[in-house]
Amino acid sequence: MSTEDVNRPKADGTIINVSGLIKKFGEFTAVDNISFSVKRGEIFAFLGPNGAGKSTTIKMLTTLLHPTSGEITLDGHNPVIDSSAVRRSFGIVFQDPSLDDELTAWENMEFHGVLYGVEKLLRRKRIEELMKFVELWDRRDSLVKEFSGGMKRRLEIARGLLHHPKVMFLDEPTLGLDPQTRNHMWNYLKELNKSEGVTVFFTTHYMEEADRVAQRIAIIDHGKIVASGSSTELKERTGKSSLEEAFLELTGKTIREEEAGSIDHLRSMRRMWRGGGKK
């Protein structure tokens, strides 16, 4: 298995198929002709430096962005043509929190369940199960704005699973979490992957995390996939002893500068607006 498995035909065993995917923003090519596939029930990691095109790819897979060109199928459906079917089949934890701060934890879950058309009795039952599992049931009536970063993440994971998705996307899910929370979260996801066969697709900056959790890894840089395979294969190919070294070997050692986008400006504005962020 390597980059060459890219163009293999759609087999029953794959849940995500991407071929020749390109996304341009004006002159800038964020995703440059990438192809890969993810097997059903696999834990798949997308690694890459800042601005490599990871989030853009996830946005295209999850119907939030239209590709400039190329083909995507997710569980047999095309996100551009059949967005509703695709939306029903995945759950997602975004890089930035996407909870409503002014609602309680339970209300956020309920809101999601209604949007996804989960029938009432089943919804109530699953909400309780999931919130107990992420250990937030006791805090169900607290407003989300009172939660710590780790608690928010756990709630988002529970929420993403409420409609029983076939694929769970996690964009930098452990960014800013302490090792305990990270460990807890991955144990949960691995458990779920094993028991329910949920496919997990995640991006991360932490090499040891990808090394430990992912069955297969694709390394993306400047919008292109530069290598893919299991951690062992990547280490063998580069002749390095750790995934981190292999990663640096493949993507180079130049530091990537990211410009502060409008969202960063807005964040500081909101902090001022709310008088220090917390009330």
Next chain:
Amino acid sequence: MKTIYILWLRQIKRYLRSRSRIVGSLGQPLLFLLALGYGLGSTFKAAGEGNYFTFLAPGVIGMSIIFTAIFSGIELIWDRQFGFLKETMVAPVSRLNIMVGRTLGGATVATMQGLIVFFITLFFGFRPENWALLPVLIIFMLLVALLFTALGTAIASVLEDMQGFQLIMNFLVMPLFFLSGALFPIENLPSVLTVLVGIDPLSYGIDSFRSILSGTASFGLGLDLSVLVIVTLFCLGLGSYLFSRIEV
């Protein structure tokens, strides 16, 4: 339907929970009622126009509705930047339903705010001519609220961030308010001003409030209703279209 309901409910819950916002947004109408209502009262009377407070009250109710409505619409920018919009955008529901639910929620909130100001004016001695017309007043308030929430949503759909906030405030919200006849009678104005007042949709909203509450109308309820319905439908259409094109 469920989508529309849950999005509506979300707006209402957020509103009822932010008590500081409710109280805070009453400051401005109160100031207008006190400073202008009492400050200009004797001049107004001397000019033979009657009781200024009675004249002003419907205008200030309209002011609180337009401010709350436009900002409920513009709140979309926060949702967009702080992620919650993504949660709704990846859900298997139509964008139109999301937009309609949000807008109805925002309009309900703005109407509630208008009603609060109405009750405040009662406290200052304002009395409607006919209490039986209160349901009609609420319908017109909802219509005005819907119009401006949809307008706010349309604007927020094309703005990336809050940089344009001052621009909207100074070149849209303020002119809409000041040129609506909320503060002055719109008869015998210089012709330029007459034209501006005539193309400001809020003028028809304020006129309807005034004719329901005090029985004095410049345009008449029939014209008010027609203009408000047409402009509201246009704004809803525009808002839905622009909202459907958002890429997060």
